[in-house]
Amino acid sequence: MSINHETILYVDLKALENNYNYFKKKLKSDTKIIAVVKAYAYGHGDIRIAKKLSELGVHAFWVADFEEGINLRKSGITMPIIVANPGSKSYNEIIKYNLEPIIYNFRLLDIFGENTSAISVHIKFNTGMNRYGFNADEIDLLVSKLEEYSHLKIESICSHLATSNDKSKDAFTQKQFKKFDIICKTFSKKLNITPKKHILNTAGVLRFPKQQKEMVRLGIGLYGIGGDKKLNPIGKLVSNVAQIRTLKKGEKVGYDSFFVAEKEIKIAIIPLGYADGINRKLGDRKGKVLINNASCSIIGKISMDSFMIDISGTNAKEGDLVTIFSKENLVVTIAKNLNTIAYEILATLNRRIKRVYLN
Template identity: 45%
Template sequence: MPRATETVLEIDLKSLEHNYHFLRSKLNQETKFLSVVKAFAYGSDAEKIALTLQDLGTDYFAVAYTQEGVSLRNAGITKPILVLHPQPINFDVLIERCLEPSIYSPKILKEFLETAKKHGQNNYPVHIKFNTGLNRLGFWENEIDFIVAHLKGQNHIKIASIFSHLAASEDMTEDEFTRKQISTFHKIIVELGDQLGYTPFRHLLNTSGIINYTDAQYDMVRSGIGLYGYGNDAKIDKALKPIATLKTIISQIHKLEPGESVGYNRAHKSSGYTTTATLPLGHADGIGRHYGKGKTYVMVNNKMAPIIGNVCMDMIMIDITNIECKEGDEVILFGPQLSAHDVAKTANTISYELITGISQRVKRVYVP
């Protein structure tokens, strides 16, 4: 790949393919695979990523909101798409574009049932989400009777799957809690299946669940962060390949004398003769102010340079005093050479927040 000449997010689709096959290799052959492509495919490019995964053979997709699913349909995605957090105002569009809703509360169940009836739907697929301990979205175990009462005697919607979400599958110190979630989920699917007279397909595991709780893979698993190269575990991270590299260039170099300041609020003052470089990206591009003031490093010609002063809206300043470089040279903010996990950790956050926060004004380019 040519060296960057502007700020770009470089996306390696071969690495995506590697991650997909690695995660698939942990599963039984008959287990379905759901690829999570919400939030612009974790900050990359949802349409390009989804089309690649569809070609690779993924069975399902998931997005957070209806419009994300609409964009995938417009791009040519034909595989089933689960909308994880649908809102009633979008139910008409959801049905028109053949998207499948997560039904997570009595209110959502009743309103989607009415919408399906209005559209004359017959056995429209829905996915019933249960809360087994994350306490975010989902029916409670004691609401099974309510669900069955509303589904019996109608043919407008039909449960395609039952699912839940693990709260701490990456943290083996919480193994007891995770095992309790798995046990609760199993109890729910047995009881609901008995009352329905059939068993919808079942899914519980996220990326860390695939790695740590393979015995609970049921009929399908869901992977988001793993597809993009991060596994919430140092050993797994070595087996995965980050698909995105955020690159920029040095716009200008400054020579500072002792005591001179850098940036807004004079947040950095040089303690000696200092050479700084200004980069053309900032918090409007997803690199927040919490990465400034010397906490976080970038890579310049294979050497680490700290971000100094306050991150600006469109610019970042770095200390290159001991680095041989020139204006126009490439700078890497994260990627295979500099893990987004490690970069995020310097600012007391996580890789998810860093990679999903990259602005859409940053140009996306692809490794050939």
């Protein structure tokens, strides 16, 4: 463990294991888990996360692009790696590193189909999210082309839920389930194949376990976020107090002199800023951090590499540990204060932040 970095994201691999096992108990014994490790494993560090999940028995990994997949392969990951958006120029790398592209339109299908190398692929259908995927009325042409491109091995067919975490929109989610079932039956019958299927994400597994197919995709839930109190956040972001100063009434601090002390206060400067992923909207007392179990408000405007907090009434001193988020100061709460989601907070953490892995 490094002691040379003052800002560290601690990643609890035991908590990751507990979250994984919690989901396993909700699934049938033969349901396979695809672990989503895109965006640097939601900011936690893809290689160490993937290696731990490999030990736990995950079936495959889901990444955003081929470069993320190559990074995992070079680190020694041997499990299937599914590339959500392979792009139109990645064919050689996909083949070289034995990656498995998601095929979601005819342009990609022709790119991979017109090359004769045997390759495992996954076919994605649009069931209502209206993002990536073939539409149901394109099945006949899709089947015709796949019959021509017989060297493409269809490992699975999948779709993406749009509102699985929103109870008020369950009727729409049920429509997606129904549409996906129809598509799967039609597609499989026309091609005379029985590929694996997956549509459930974290919220889907937690709320609609009966809809699990042969596979499920787990992302944010593995990292301890997902609206279930039995999930444990695996990340803890800490820094320290770099400097303390006292502001007299009327004194200003930070860029644009945005904050003006209404009375004498004591402030601390923290060496962490928006370049590290600390959203500027957390300034002006919209965000809080913990020092010695005391909640302290962020004041003024957040700088690129630092921010200031009000430590009046605390016993904080220079060098003290500052917790930006943890089990006690949840990243979900921070996200709500920003009117965003925990995904964004985690995925935008700069890689210059030292990651230290526990357990």
